[in-house]
Every structure is written in C-alpha cells, then in structure tokens.
Amino acid sequence: MTSRPGRWVTARCEDAGVLDAIDAVDWGAIPGHPDWYEPARAARGLRALADAANMVEAARAGSLLGGGGIVHGHSAAVFPAAAVATPLLLDIAQQGHPAARDTVLGLVDEALSSYPHAEYTRVTTPYGTAVPICCAIADQLRARTALLAGLGKRGRPLLADAAERWRFEIRECVADGNDTAAFGTLVGRFPGGVHAAELHLGGEVAVLDEVALEYPSVEGSVEACLRVRGRRPGELPPGAVLFPAVCGERVH
Incomplete structure (x- = not known):
C-alpha cells in the first residue's frame, strides 16, 4: 500500500485496507504467554494507531500495543503477534499521522530487541515454520527498506539492526575436505568469524556448530x-x- 503523494494523511489512515487487514487477523489464535499476551490489545491498539490523528491518540494506541498487545514493555518481552503486526x-507508518509513525518505529524497535517467552519464541514464515521472532521481524523490515531508509535517523538504525538477523538460502553445495562450501543467497550481514547457525528444512531445525563466510x-x-x-x-x-x-x- 502506498501513501498519497505529496502530503501526509492529515488525520488517519484513509485507506480502509489497513483496517480491513487488521480485522482479518484472528489475534486470539496467535499463541502467546497466557499471563502476558492480550490479543484484544493487539487488535484495538492497531486500529487505534491507524486512526490516530494526534500525539495523544497515538500514545494511547502505543500503550495498548506495548502493554500486552505485541510486546510487554515492563518485562521486555515480545510476542509472536509482533511478527504478524509488523507489516x-x-x-x-507510511500512511498515517506523523505521530503514529513515530509510535510505530518505537514499537518495532522494541519488538526486535525484546526476548520472547519460552515456548512462544518462533513463528511461521515463507522461509520456515519455526523461525525466531526477531528473524521474522527483520525480514519484514528488509521488505520495506525504501520506506525505512526514507525516514532517516529513525528508520536506518532499524535496518541496521535487522541486518544482524541474516538469512542464507542454500542453492547448491560442494565438498571441500571435511567441510562443505554452500552457495546461495545471503540477506543481512553475516558477521566475521565462525558462528553457529540453525538449518531449517521441511519443518525441522538442526544446529550447525561452525559456519563462516567463505567470501562475501x-x-x-x-x-x-x-x-x-x-x-x-x-x-x-x-x-x-x-x-x-x-x-x-x-x-525471556
């Protein structure tokens, strides 16, 4: 969805598609810690943020989302609903009031940096059925690179944080002594040195203890x-x- 060129939406997201998309999600069906996750806060908070016409309304919506909707700020916990809510x-952020945009950036930053509760750490994405929440959010942020880069000093740090949650898709492999050279596509930034990686295939997850970037x-x-x-x-x-x-x- 795109914003109308040349101006901000002055009061609220005029495109009903955003509200329809929020209502299309069964927030109660998304798993989350029963003592902390409140699905009604996710739905109400997103709708309120889309409708926010000033800083006070945006802050109230942010409180719903940050107090059990997609994160629980006081305990620094993130819920699987955050990965669904990010797009x-x-x-x-693209279509709404500037105050709503600022609230969005703060919430997404909190969701990306917070830890999930045990048993509620993974979500289904096009790249796997048990992807860590932060990696799923990072992929959503990369998909909106142009938007975030255009927001300058508020958006670019989010892209930098997302880059640390790299993803590599294997295309082919070649034996090299006792090791394997894996060729494929890398998004994000693989750090220097040797690191452990999760291998996702067919719903199964295995850990590879030693993986290094052969060439960038x-x-x-x-x-x-x-x-x-x-x-x-x-x-x-x-x-x-x-x-x-x-x-x-x-x-968490």
Missing part, C-alpha cells in the same frame, strides 16, 4: 558462499535456510 505497523557478496548482489565445517553436502540440501543460532537462543 501492518509499517503500513500505518559482490556489492549489489546477494550471492555468497558459506563454509560449513565438519558437514557433508548431503546434510545441506538445496532449499534449506540458515538463520543465526543466537536468535533461536533468545528466551
């Missing part, structure tokens, strides 16, 4: 090669997706 929040992507390209130590190519089939293992270890 809706970004639509609000050429500027403007997502093509890259990772060295997976002590693994054979047959253990790393095409279509498997790697995420940082540290993200999977984030538990």
Whole structure:
C-alpha cells in the first residue's frame, strides 16, 4: 500500500485496507504467554494507531500495543503477534499521522530487541515454520527498506539492526575436505568469524556448530558462499535456510 503523494494523511489512515487487514487477523489464535499476551490489545491498539490523528491518540494506541498487545514493555518481552503486526505497523507508518509513525518505529524497535517467552519464541514464515521472532521481524523490515531508509535517523538504525538477523538460502553445495562450501543467497550481514547457525528444512531445525563466510557478496548482489565445517553436502540440501543460532537462543 502506498501513501498519497505529496502530503501526509492529515488525520488517519484513509485507506480502509489497513483496517480491513487488521480485522482479518484472528489475534486470539496467535499463541502467546497466557499471563502476558492480550490479543484484544493487539487488535484495538492497531486500529487505534491507524486512526490516530494526534500525539495523544497515538500514545494511547502505543500503550495498548506495548502493554500486552505485541510486546510487554515492563518485562521486555515480545510476542509472536509482533511478527504478524509488523507489516501492518509499517503500513500505518507510511500512511498515517506523523505521530503514529513515530509510535510505530518505537514499537518495532522494541519488538526486535525484546526476548520472547519460552515456548512462544518462533513463528511461521515463507522461509520456515519455526523461525525466531526477531528473524521474522527483520525480514519484514528488509521488505520495506525504501520506506525505512526514507525516514532517516529513525528508520536506518532499524535496518541496521535487522541486518544482524541474516538469512542464507542454500542453492547448491560442494565438498571441500571435511567441510562443505554452500552457495546461495545471503540477506543481512553475516558477521566475521565462525558462528553457529540453525538449518531449517521441511519443518525441522538442526544446529550447525561452525559456519563462516567463505567470501562475501559482490556489492549489489546477494550471492555468497558459506563454509560449513565438519558437514557433508548431503546434510545441506538445496532449499534449506540458515538463520543465526543466537536468535533461536533468545528466551525471556
């Protein structure tokens, strides 16, 4: 969805599509810690934020979302609902009142940095059925790079944080001694050195203890090669997706 060119929506998100998308989600069906997650706050907060016409209304909506809707600010916990809400929040940031945009950025930053409760740490995405919440949010942020980059000093740090939640999709593998060179596409920034990674394939998750960047992507390209130590190519089939293992270890 795009905002009307040349001006901010002066009072609220005029495109009913945002509200329809919020109402289309069964927030009660999204799992979350029963003592902390309040699905009604997610639905009401998002609608209120989309309708916000000033700072007071945006702040009230933010309190609903930050007090049990998508995060619980006092305990620094994030819920699976945050991954579902992120694209809706970004639509609000693009189309809504400037005060709503500022509230969105704060909420998304909090969701990305907070830890989930045990048993509520993963969500289903196009890249896997048990993806860490922070990685799912990071993918949503990357999908809106132009929007966030255009917001300057508020948006660019979110993109930088998202880049730390890298994702690598294997295309093919070649044996190299006792290791495997995995070729594929890398989004985000793989850190220097050797790191553990989660391997996602067919709903199963396995941990690879030692993964390193063999060579980085050429500027403007997502093509890259990772060295997976002590693994054979047959253990790393095409279509498997790697995420940082540290993200999977984030538990409140």
